[in-house]
Amino acid sequence: SQQGEEDPQALSIQEGENATMNCSYKTSINNLQWYRQNSGRGLVHLILIRSNEREKHSGRLRVTLDTSKKSSSLLITASRAADTASYFCATESGSRLTFGEGTQLTVNP
Amino acid sequence: GAGVSQSPSNKVTEKGKDVELRCDPISGHTALYWYRQSLGQGLEFLIYFQGNSAPDKSGLPSDRFSAERTGGSVSTLTIQRTQQEDSAVYLCASSLEGGMGTEAFFGQGTRLTVV
Numbered sequence: 180s181q182q183g184e185e186d187p188q189a190l191s192i193q194e195g196e197n198a199t200m201n202c203s204y205k206t207s208i209n210n211l212q213w214y215r216q217n218s219g220r221g222l223v224h225l226i227l228i229r230s231n232e233r234e235k236h237s238g239r240l241r242v243t244l245d246t247s248k249k250s251s252s253l254l255i256t257a258s259r260a261a262d263t264a265s266y267f268c269a270t271e272s273g274s275r276l277t278f279g280e281g282t283q284l285t286v287n288p
Numbered sequence: 289g290a291g292v293s294q295s296p297s298n299k300v301t302e303k304g305k306d307v308e309l310r311c312d313p314i315s316g317h318t319a320l321y322w323y324r325q326s327l328g329q330g331l332e333f334l335i336y337f338q339g340n341s342a343p344d345k346s347g348l349p350s351d352r353f354s355a356e357r358t359g360g361s362v363s364t365l366t367i368q369r370t371q372q373e374d375s376a377v378y379l380c381a382s383s384l385e386g387g388m389g390t391e392a393f394f395g396q397g398t399r400l401t402v403v
Contacts, residue, residue, distance in 0.1 A: 210389040221292075221379065221394035222331075229389060267330065274338055274386040276321060280330035 184279050185268055191285040198255045200282040202268030203248075209271045211244055213253050216265045216281070225253075225266075258286045294380050294395035301370055301402055309365040309398045313382030320363050321392065322355060323379045331379065337363065338386045370402045 185202050192198055202211070210229045214222040228235045228244045228251065235242045241254040255262055267281045293312040301307050313320050318339045323331040333347035337357040348354070352370075357363040367374055377399050381392040 212391065214392075220377070221396045222381075222392075223394070224391035227389060227391060269392075271386075271389060274319070275333065275336055275344060276381075276383075276386070276392055277333055278323070278331035 185266070185282045187282060188280070189283045189285070191287065192258055194258060194260055194286055194288050196258055196286075198258050198262070198284055198286070200253045200266050200284070202251045202253070202279055204251075204268075204270045204279075205249065206270075206272050208246075209273075211242075211251050212269045212271070212276075213240075213242060213251075214267045214269060214278070216267065222267065255284075258284075260286050260288045262286045292380055292382055292393050292395035294378075294398050296398060297396060298399045299401070301400070303372060303402055304369055306366065306368045307370055307400065309367075309378050309380075309400070311363045311365070311380030311382075311395060313361065313363070313380070314393055315361075317382035317384055317393075318360065319383045319386030319390075319392075320357055321381045321383075321386075322363070322365050323381070324349075324376045325379060325397075326376045334365070334378075336386065367400075370400075372402045375400055375402045 212227045213225045216222045226237045228242050239256045244251045263286050265281045267278050269278045295310045320337040322334040335355045336344040352368045355365045377397040379397045381394045383392045384390040
C-alpha cells in the first residue's frame with residue numbers, strides 16, 4: 180500500500196488561479212518531497228521539506244508540513260497552462276522513498 | 289552521465305518470455321530505486337539498493353521479479369515468465385545517498401507491454 184495519499188485525485192483550474200494539493204501519510208518521516216510528472220514518464224523533483232520544517236518556498240511553490248497531522252500541502256500560485264501535470268508527494272522513512280497516488284492538475288488557458 | 293538512463297525505452301514481449309530492463313544511474317549516486325507505474329496510477333515501490341548494503345526487496349510482487357546492481361552502478365531488473373499484468377512503465381531513480389533527504393533523479397522509464 181502507498182505511504183502517501185494525495186487529494187484531490189484530479190484538479191482543474193483556470194490559468195492565473197492558485198492550485199492546492201494535499202498529501203497525508205502514515206508513519207514518521209525524515210522528510211517529504213514533491214515531484215512532478217509529465218506524460219507518464221520520468222518524475223522531476225520540485226521541493227523537499229524536512230521533518231523539522233513547517234513551511235518552504237521555491238518560486239511559485241509553497242509547501243507546508245504538519246507532522247502532528249501527518250500531512251503536507253503544495254500550493255502553486257498564479258498557475259500557468261504549462262503547470263498541467265501529475266504531482267506526487269514522496270515520504271522518506273528510513274531509507275525507502277515512497278510515493279502517493281498523485282494529483283492530476285489541469286490548468287486551462 | 290548527465291542523467292539516469294534506462295533501456296530499452298519501450299519493450300513489447302510475448303507472455304511467458306523473460307525480459308531484462310537496464311538502469312544506468314548518475315555516477316557517484318549510491319542509492320538506486322526501481323518503481324512500477326500502471327496507467328494513471330501512482331508509483332509502486334519494487335526494490336532499493338544502497339551502496340554495498342543488502343537491497344530492500346520487499347516491494348517485489350512475486351518471485352518472477354529480481355534485480356541486481358553490479359559494482360554499485362548499473363542495475364538490471366529481470367522479469368521471468370512475463371504475464372499481461374506485468375505491463376506497466378518501469379521507472380528507475382538514483383540519489384546521492386538514500387535516507388538523507390537528497391532528491392531522487394528519475395530516468396524516462398521503460399514501457400513494458402506483454403501481449
